Amino acid sequence: MIEVKDIVKRFGRKTVLDQVSFTAEKGQITCLIGVNGMGKTTIMNAIMKLTPLQAGEILVDGEKVTKDTFEKIVFIPDATIMLPHFTIEMAMEFMKDFYKNWNQRRADDMLAFFKLNRKDKIASLSKGNTAKVNLLLGLAVDADYILMDEPFSGIDIFSREQIAEVFTSHLIEDRGVLITTHEIGDIEHLIDKVVILNDGKIQKEFMTEDVRELEGKSVIDVLREVFVQ
Amino acid sequence: MNIQFNNRDPVYIQVIQHFKLQIAKGFLESGDVIPSRRELASQLKINPNTAQRAYKEMEEEGLIKTEKNQPSKVTHDQDVLRGVRNELIDEAVSQFVDSVKSINVPLEDAMKLIETHYKEKGDSND
Amino acid sequence: MKNFFKLLNFELNRVMKLLLILMGFTFIVQLVGVFVARSNYLTHLEMIQQNEGSSVSQVLQSIGYFSFDRVVNSLFFIGPIMICVAAIMFYIFLIWYRDWFGKNTFVYRLLMLPTARINLFFAKLTTIVLATLSLVGFQLIAIQIEMLVMKWTVPGEYVMEVTLRQLIEIHPVLSLIAPNQFELFMSLYGAGILTVIILFTAILLERSYRMKGVLFGGTFVVAVNLLVILPLILNQTIFDSFLYNGEVLLIILALGVIVLVGSIWLSKRLLDEKIRV
Numbered sequence: 001m002i003e004v005k006d007i008v009k010r011f012g013r014k015t016v017l018d019q020v021s022f023t024a025e026k027g028q029i030t031c032l033i034g035v036n037g038m039g040k041t042t043i044m045n046a047i048m049k050l051t052p053l054q055a056g057e058i059l060v061d062g063e064k065v066t067k068d069t070f071e072k073i074v075f076i077p078d079a080t081i082m083l084p085h086f087t088i089e090m091a092m093e094f095m096k097d098f099y100k101n102w103n104q105r106r107a108d109d110m111l112a113f114f115k116l117n118r119k120d121k122i123a124s125l126s127k128g129n130t131a132k133v134n135l136l137l138g139l140a141v142d143a144d145y146i147l148m149d150e151p152f153s154g155i156d157i158f159s160r161e162q163i164a165e166v167f168t169s170h171l172i173e174d175r176g177v178l179i180t181t182h183e184i185g186d187i188e189h190l191i192d193k194v195v196i197l198n199d200g201k202i203q204k205e206f207m208t209e210d211v212r213e214l215e216g217k218s219v220i221d222v223l224r225e226v227f228v229q
Numbered sequence: 230m231n232i233q234f235n236n237r238d239p240v241y242i243q244v245i246q247h248f249k250l251q252i253a254k255g256f257l258e259s260g261d262v263i264p265s266r267r268e269l270a271s272q273l274k275i276n277p278n279t280a281q282r283a284y285k286e287m288e289e290e291g292l293i294k295t296e297k298n299q300p301s302k303v304t305h306d307q308d309v310l311r312g313v314r315n316e317l318i319d320e321a322v323s324q325f326v327d328s329v330k331s332i333n334v335p336l337e338d339a340m341k342l343i344e345t346h347y348k349e350k351g352d353s354n355d
Numbered sequence: 356m357k358n359f360f361k362l363l364n365f366e367l368n369r370v371m372k373l374l375l376i377l378m379g380f381t382f383i384v385q386l387v388g389v390f391v392a393r394s395n396y397l398t399h400l401e402m403i404q405q406n407e408g409s410s411v412s413q414v415l416q417s418i419g420y421f422s423f424d425r426v427v428n429s430l431f432f433i434g435p436i437m438i439c440v441a442a443i444m445f446y447i448f449l450i451w452y453r454d455w456f457g458k459n460t461f462v463y464r465l466l467m468l469p470t471a472r473i474n475l476f477f478a479k480l481t482t483i484v485l486a487t488l489s490l491v492g493f494q495l496i497a498i499q500i501e502m503l504v505m506k507w508t509v510p511g512e513y514v515m516e517v518t519l520r521q522l523i524e525i526h527p528v529l530s531l532i533a534p535n536q537f538e539l540f541m542s543l544y545g546a547g548i549l550t551v552i553i554l555f556t557a558i559l560l561e562r563s564y565r566m567k568g569v570l571f572g573g574t575f576v577v578a579v580n581l582l583v584i585l586p587l588i589l590n591q592t593i594f595d596s597f598l599y600n601g602e603v604l605l606i607i608l609a610l611g612v613i614v615l616v617g618s619i620w621l622s623k624r625l626l627d628e629k630i631r632v
Binding site: 045048049050052068069070071075081082083098100123 | 365463
């Protein structure tokens with residue numbers, strides 16, 4: 001379980017995260033939704049210790065994040081984070097070199113599924129294919145938790161469909177997934193849990209099937225209630 | 230297999246509904262092997278947890294059976310299967326009755342209308 | 356440890372191209388320098404011979420032997436060395452900043468590797484040191500080749516051979532980059548490495564605190580420099596040369612070690628807790 005506990009983040013005078021707490025469970029897809037602002041990405045960066053916090057703490061399986069945590073939690077940001085002159089193959093080699101949990105067979109499967117060419121240079125790829133390579137490099141690590149920042153933003157519809165398909169596959173099964181998005185549309189049926197972030201605060205944290213079953217509401221209905229008020 | 234999900238009903242209930250429909254129509258018969266949870270999730274593009282939950286509910290209702298290390302199968306229990314069909318018909322009719330009653334249609338008129346519409350549509354099922 | 360070497364290997368690959376270009380550039384320009392010096396000398400020689408038809412010894416008396424120090428004191432020789440020095444200085448900053456800038460922010464990947472982040476620091480530091488040493492090493496080999504070329508192209512009776520050792524002794528730049536005495540070599544390169552470590556820490560301060568970090572970084576560099584030379588200043592002013600030079604040096608050495616450890620400790624903390632992508 002990823003536990004975010006009362007975290008506070010300020011950029012200058014601006015408070016981006018104000019006592020934010022929530023959890024993301026293993027075996028579930030948790031979606032962090034917010035209409036705007038950098039809060040969502042900041043949370044992910046904070047989990048990976050890529051930005052310091054003013055207060056609060058983050059635990060993964062009850063422990064603070066250290067270098068060893070990075071074998072069991074991977075972060076897939078929405079920008080390419082490989083060297084542009086690397087080919088996909090070189091990028092995979094790089095990952096294999098550093099991650100004990102790198103699973104080459106899985107990487108090869110995804111390469112085929114996404115129809116990517118291992119000799120292609122990362123800099124030469126389309127936005128959609130870049131996103132797929134990003135996803136591949138993250139998911140091929142046998143990690144327990146996966147963080148994805150806006151995996152669907154700014155890419156073509158077919159790439160989006162392919163990526164959504166990944167969520168229903170064995171690539172995700174049994175892992176804990178935390179994704180951020182500002183548009184829920186594509187993935188409403190895929191997610192187990194929603195955490196709504198607005199103005200740096202958590203507005204609501206709920207299980208999607210629960211609100212459908214108990215309140216007869218869609219995720220969008222709940223979002224509307226929160227944001228339109 | 231393809232389901233158009235609506236967003237306001239629990240997805241797992243919609244999945245169960247889908248299976249019941251298949252059984253009622255006779256597309257799924259007793260003893261038929263149904264997809265694994267994982268296969269179902271990727272076919273319907275839903276979360277594997279949701280597929281898991283739908284199967285669990287269906288098992289509890291006795292609709293499907295899973296023996297150790299075997300794929301899940303539709304139950305052999307004919308009573309249950311008949312029950313599914315009756316349940317669906319019952320539900321549909323009761324829904325229909327609710328809506329015609331709410332606009333004060335007399336039973337006779339309703340029956341006549343049913344007959345006309347039924348014939349118009351022929352025997353195509355779907 | 357294994358991850359350190361992987362990172363080192365990775366960083367070395369990234370700097371390799373730059374090194375090869377610098378080496379090629381240095382060698383070619385210095386070789387041009389050899390030929391320019393040679394043709395200057397030979398023009399002189401011809402002029403004297405035409406005018407006076409003098410003997411070898413007479414020529415040597417008027418314009419001297421052709422020796423390699425005619426080459427090393429020209430811009431053709433010193434220029435490329437300066438450029439290499441500047442390139443290394445520049446690379447000390449580039450080796451960090453390029454991971455943050457550009458379309459691909461590689462620093463994400465580096466900071467998320469399942470390895471102690473200080474390994475990045477050491478890998479980058481070692482890369483700078485090895486790059487410098489290989490440039491110096493290459494320069495020493497290049498000089499030998501350049502001397503050979505000189506010997507082949509100038510008539511032997513006018514050539515005065517010098518050894519590399521002699522050359523270094525008389526040359527201000529060469530004696531600085533490749534001192535003959537071991538102690539001097541160690542202290543120069545020790546001070547150099549310490550400087551790189553201090554600069555790295557300043558860079559990490561900037562990367563952690565951004566605008567404020569520039570101030571922190573600048574203050575840090577000035578403060579540690581003052582600290583290290585403080586004994587020298589104090590001894591010459593307040594203490595009126597109470598201590599011998601050797602003793603002052605010893606204190607400076609001790610302070611250097613303290614600064615080294617402190618700087619690495621601070622860098623580790625910054626990388627682990629304060630760094631921003």
